[in-house]
Amino acid sequence: MRRATTLLAGLLAILPAAAVYQDEVGHIDYHYTLLGVPQRETTFFHRPRRDDRASLLYTLSDEGVLGAVNPGTGAVVWRQQLSRSKNTPNEQEEEEKGQQGFARAGEGENWVVTGYGDTVSAWDAVGGRNKFWTRYAGKIKDLEVMELTEVEGRKDVLVLSEEDSGATVLRRLNGANGKVVWEFRDSGKDVPLQVSTDVAKVFVVSLRGSRGAYNLKVSSLDTLNGKRLDEWIIGTKADVHGKEDVQLVGANSAAPIVAWTDDAHKVLRVNVLGLQTRQEFPLPEGTVGVEVHAPHLVQSQPHFLVHSKTATGHRGEVYHVDLKNGQISKAYDLPLLPGPGAFSTSSNGANVYFTRITQDEAILVSSQSHGVLGRWPLKNEDTKAAAVHAVAEVIKKSGSTDNFAIRAAVVTDADEWTLVQNGNVAWTRPEGLSGGVAAAFAEISESEELARTLEQEAHANPLAAYIHRVQRHIHDLQYLPAYLSAIPARVISSLTGADVVPTAGGKLQRDSFGFHKLIILATKRGMVYGLDSGNFGTAVWNQRAFKIPRGSKWDVKGIHVQEATGETTIVGANNDFVTLKTDTGEIIDAKAPSGEATTQSAALVNTASGQRLLRIDHVGSIGNLPVDQAPKQTVVTQVSDEDLKGVIFVADGDTSYETTAWTFSLPKGQKIANIATRPPHDAVASIGRVLGDRTVKYKYLNPNAIVVAAANAGARTLTVYLLDGVSGQILHSAKYNGVDASKSIECAMAENWFVCTFFGQYSLRENAAQSLRGYQIVVSDLYESDEPNNRGPLGDSANFSSLAPIDNPDGVALPSVVSQSFVLGAPISALEVSQTRQGITSRQVLAYLPDSHGIAGIPRIILEPRRPVGRDPTPGELEEGLVKYFPAVEIDPKSIITHERDVLGIKKIVTAPAVVESTSLVFAYGVDIFGTRVTPSYLFDILGKGFNKASLVGTVLACLVGVLMLAPMVRRKQINLRWSAPM
Amino acid sequence: MRLTAFLLPLLGTPRASLASQQAHQPPLLQTTVTLLVAPSQQLPNPNSLPPSTRATLSALNKPYSSAPITLDNTFVFHNVTPGSYLADVSSVTHAFAPLRLDVVRDADENGEGLTVRAWETFRGNEWGNKGEDMVRVVGKGGVQGGKVVEVRCLGWKGFYLERSKFSVLSIFKNPIILLSLVSMGLFFGMPKLVENMDPEMRAEWEENQKKNPMNALMGAASGQPAANPMANFDMAAYLAGSGKKEDGNGKKKR
Incomplete structure (x- = not known):
């Protein structure tokens, strides 16, 4: 019986879903499988199979995604998102902040090991499956593979972590199963930096001292049991400024070194680990940054390269370490070249090669001498991109001695990842599109010229306008031959179902269905992209708004597209903003981020001077504004986790003064978990709902209604308030018991209904012995009164007012709320409601499934609070489309709009209406980019791919043939009828 | 110097937070739970599951816990504290039945050991409504005496609608x-x-x-x-x- 119920519920979920057809895949949707921008220390070529020479390119990106890329094609072989260890977006963001990931691979091993946050995982290098994973208290500070262990053929993993108490813990994990071999613990308050190992010892490098004046402390440990052998401090003067300055390179090599610079980048200090002395080398004048590159293999020669960057160029110096006495000597210089460049180290047995990528060539040198082994000019059309860092693989071709082939994966300053193979660009991955923080749809601006001439004609006198128009048409005739010649191709492509991209001379144009829109996407690295939604999300333009330093992120609070002026404004948290041209990405005005985050959010308001984004600071105040910039509406701001307030502006002279209209304080213990409002474009086709018995329930359509979800972590309750944003009045509230505040709580609102999702575990009210648990979704419909055909206290009035409510013995007219909750088959996040032009099409609740990496479109008809409970629907209810209530809503695969695609790390979904009513454009961003068109009520107003044009033409032709054949027969019969004698 | 270094870990233990105790003071109240995807009619070759397949354990006010699929088609959860969990396996390609997973104190061994029990559960039904017992004993490779919790594959996910063809x-x-x-x-x-x-x-x-x-x-x-x-x-x-x-x-x- 129970099985039957679940089965039925599953079946029910299948019924009304509008799914994807296989032939639409890649036609209506597009997906960028992204990793994030690769990091210098965690990107490498590695051979996943010992006997196979083929290598894969591995990276752990700044998004916390570990991925393997086929270096030949640039396609992702497998991915694992390491950053998703927490359930709520806030917590996750908190964790991602300043998070450092580590990825290493043992030479010749078939696994890759990563450390991220508090978790160490080893992954199968070929398939990406997990080998083992463990979690430790504290944060992982460094991770290294021990190439040589006492067990033949096994490589172990060294994990350095810092516990919350300040203790430094180093663990050696068995590379085969992840079990701890030994553990070294140091409760001193030193800042653990790095771990390194040479053949005999393990070194732990940490910082001792206070902020700004540290000394390097090195502990050497026994590789077999982790006992401390020795401990020393390098140098006497506290000359290390911070942990960012210290670089440790050449772990596992014969002579691992640690290097750091002074503040002014004048001297480079180098210590060969194991020695107590340091050696100093002067850096070239005007150095702004230093990187040290060294090989990672025991058998490689102990050489390293110092890459010093100046404002205008870069240079390299190669040093050799004498293994006997630890003396470092400079071998040779690589000349200063203008522009930025990147170096990378590759080793091939004992030989060490350095690859230098500059703006126009790739140069290969050996660590032994400065003789250039190979030089490949870069055949790169996009000359702007400069290499930030690179990894290279050098293959010595057999036969000749000096014949080399290189391939280098280069990260450019445009956040792209490019593979350069002997100077040719093999592929480019647009990794910069990952890490989206804000996106908005923008209309493609119509040809300005046409608009202007039309306007001109409208204003001129009729005769002049007529002449002008005729002239314009004659002028347009020159496009006629091109148009005519394009017709056959169009006809054929429309018959075969191929796509016609309406681009006139490379310029973006609107299409009649409204599928072509620009998506403005801002990423956390300070880049802004313009993507064409109708053309598979190809980037029309990209623009760097700000240079965001590594490790921090561009905290965008608001994005607003001003259609009238064709400008897009993006407001950030650190008092920064940028205004761009929507169609070209050209920056009109910008203010760089300041050091301090002052903005809590940005609200889009109507002012006397048009729509603007308004900054709201951390305590919910806006400040006084000039009259023309002051909002006309009430602005609801969040004062703290517990309070909201409504702010209005009162004009006095030229200045508008901020005045608090109302405040809303939550009861003690409750904290705001989520706030939802109706989207700015929320078309409502009908003000009522016609029931099966032809009566009407009138929708409660309050444009100012806000849903506030407040969670009480202690009492494990969730209270959902419906507020009127103008008066601050509570219109409705509902309390749910047994709600986990540490898991994601999200709400979405549209029209006259809202949904909230959370994890609940509680006993039923009717029967306390029965309990329930799982991810749930609660849907609430708002109506004007409980009874149909009755508008309640509102009566026949066309308008209602939040401030002067209709008199009612019980107070303000409150909406009648019908709610129902459902248990979901999977947790969902990033809730969004589909939008169509006129709101006639039924809605879908779009939500990301963080566990199965897809986006589900849950039809509103399933999330229907009026579904009859415990009985079969009456014929009237069936007519309305109501089916019997079942508590479980399984996420039907047919409702997953991303179908088979593995869409990773979606943070937010945005929707926009198309010109055709049936369709809503969807764009999702986060780690990956995904866009599609959804048709919740099926494609009813245009002919989709399912419409077989060939068979239509065939039928018409067949009819024609039939008519042509029958016509003589009929004529003959008629003639016979006239001339033959009557029977 | 040596002595302090030796003593410090000992002294550090009582002061350290609960979390760190859990990390290096193994299993007083924690256990390891292993879920297994065995070959079945619905899924003849579990090795074909994509590497993004994950399992999650969720319960009220317990931290989010998620494990990736391993090479042996298992999901290993470390440091699971006693409680009753909802176990879900999510994959892009296949659907799996949800499980109720109880980690309870062993009655026999003076309450020190933990036993894992698991049943199939039914979404939207009462939590006490238990289905088939899903704990299996496997020959080798499993943890804690070869006991694993088997997950039942419901089948392959069909994402696409078929177009009606004219003929x-x-x-x-x-x-x-x-x-x-x-x-x-x-x-x-x-x-x-x-x-x-x-x-x-x-x-x-x-x-x-x-x-x-x-x-x-x-x-x-x-x-x-x-x-x-x-x-x-x-x-x-x-x-x-x-x-x-x-x-x-x-x-x-x-």
Whole structure:
């Protein structure tokens, strides 16, 4: 019986879903499988199979995604998102902040090991499956593979972590199963930096001292049991400024070194680990940054390269370490070249090669001498991109001695990842599109010229306008031959179902269905992209708004597209903003981020001077504004986790003064978990709902209604308030018991209904012995009164007012709320409601499934609070489309709009209406980019791919043939009828 | 110096937070849970599952816990504290049945050990409603005495809708079309047959036709007046919705 119920519920979920057809895949949707921008220390070529020479390119990106890329094609072989260890977006963001990931691979091993946050995982290098994973208290500070262990053929993993108490813990994990071999613990308050190992010892490098004046402390440990052998401090003067300055390179090599610079980048200090002395080398004048590159293999020669960057160029110096006495000597210089460049180290047995990528060539040198082994000019059309860092693989071709082939994966300053193979660009991955923080749809601006001439004609006198128009048409005739010649191709492509991209001379144009829109996407690295939604999300333009330093992120609070002026404004948290041209990405005005985050959010308001984004600071105040910039509406701001307030502006002279209209304080213990409002474009086709018995329930359509979800972590309750944003009045509230505040709580609102999702575990009210648990979704419909055909206290009035409510013995007219909750088959996040032009099409609740990496479109008809409970629907209810209530809503695969695609790390979904009513454009961003068109009520107003044009033409032709054949027969019969004698 | 270094870890333990205790002071109140995807009819080769397949354990106010699929088609959860969990396996390609997973103190070993019990559960149903016991003992490779919790694969996820294809044959498969074809054949063929009969036989046949009770029904069609109850049907009155019932009843009585 129970099985039957679940089965039925599953079946029910299948019924009304509008799914994807296989032939639409890649036609209506597009997906960028992204990793994030690769990091210098965690990107490498590695051979996943010992006997196979083929290598894969591995990276752990700044998004916390570990991925393997086929270096030949640039396609992702497998991915694992390491950053998703927490359930709520806030917590996750908190964790991602300043998070450092580590990825290493043992030479010749078939696994890759990563450390991220508090978790160490080893992954199968070929398939990406997990080998083992463990979690430790504290944060992982460094991770290294021990190439040589006492067990033949096994490589172990060294994990350095810092516990919350300040203790430094180093663990050696068995590379085969992840079990701890030994553990070294140091409760001193030193800042653990790095771990390194040479053949005999393990070194732990940490910082001792206070902020700004540290000394390097090195502990050497026994590789077999982790006992401390020795401990020393390098140098006497506290000359290390911070942990960012210290670089440790050449772990596992014969002579691992640690290097750091002074503040002014004048001297480079180098210590060969194991020695107590340091050696100093002067850096070239005007150095702004230093990187040290060294090989990672025991058998490689102990050489390293110092890459010093100046404002205008870069240079390299190669040093050799004498293994006997630890003396470092400079071998040779690589000349200063203008522009930025990147170096990378590759080793091939004992030989060490350095690859230098500059703006126009790739140069290969050996660590032994400065003789250039190979030089490949870069055949790169996009000359702007400069290499930030690179990894290279050098293959010595057999036969000749000096014949080399290189391939280098280069990260450019445009956040792209490019593979350069002997100077040719093999592929480019647009990794910069990952890490989206804000996106908005923008209309493609119509040809300005046409608009202007039309306007001109409208204003001129009729005769002049007529002449002008005729002239314009004659002028347009020159496009006629091109148009005519394009017709056959169009006809054929429309018959075969191929796509016609309406681009006139490379310029973006609107299409009649409204599928072509620009998506403005801002990423956390300070880049802004313009993507064409109708053309598979190809980037029309990209623009760097700000240079965001590594490790921090561009905290965008608001994005607003001003259609009238064709400008897009993006407001950030650190008092920064940028205004761009929507169609070209050209920056009109910008203010760089300041050091301090002052903005809590940005609200889009109507002012006397048009729509603007308004900054709201951390305590919910806006400040006084000039009259023309002051909002006309009430602005609801969040004062703290517990309070909201409504702010209005009162004009006095030229200045508008901020005045608090109302405040809303939550009861003690409750904290705001989520706030939802109706989207700015929320078309409502009908003000009522016609029931099966032809009566009407009138929708409660309050444009100012806000849903506030407040969670009480202690009492494990969730209270959902419906507020009127103008008066601050509570219109409705509902309390749910047994709600986990540490898991994601999200709400979405549209029209006259809202949904909230959370994890609940509680006993039923009717029967306390029965309990329930799982991810749930609660849907609430708002109506004007409980009874149909009755508008309640509102009566026949066309308008209602939040401030002067209709008199009612019980107070303000409150909406009648019908709610129902459902248990979901999977947790969902990033809730969004589909939008169509006129709101006639039924809605879908779009939500990301963080566990199965897809986006589900849950039809509103399933999330229907009026579904009859415990009985079969009456014929009237069936007519309305109501089916019997079942508590479980399984996420039907047919409702997953991303179908088979593995869409990773979606943070937010945005929707926009198309010109055709049936369709809503969807764009999702986060780690990956995904866009599609959804048709919740099926494609009813245009002919989709399912419409077989060939068979239509065939039928018409067949009819024609039939008519042509029958016509003589009929004529003959008629003639016979006239001339033959009557029977 | 050495001594302090040796002592410090010992001293550090009681002061350290609970979390760190859990990390290096193994299993007082924690256990390892292993979920296994075994080959089944729905999923003959679990190795084909994508590497993004993960399992999660969720319970009220317990930290989010998620494990990736391993090479042995298992999901390993470390440091699971006692409680009752909802275990879900999510994959892009296949659907799995949810489980109820209870980690309880062992009654035998002085309450020190932990036992894992697992049943199938039904979403939207009562939590106490338990299905099949899913704890299995596997030969080797499993943890804690080879005990693993097996997850049941419900099947492959079908994401796509099939387009209805037009085909001439499909028209003839329709029974209504077949029936109408037969009746059309009769309609056109009968007169021809009748025409070809010799006159005597024809007269006989027509006589038979008149006697045949079936003819009463066909009467309206062949233009012969007959006692057809439907002949008197008043369409206008029916559409107006008035007197339909009485009329019909009256006729039947008559």
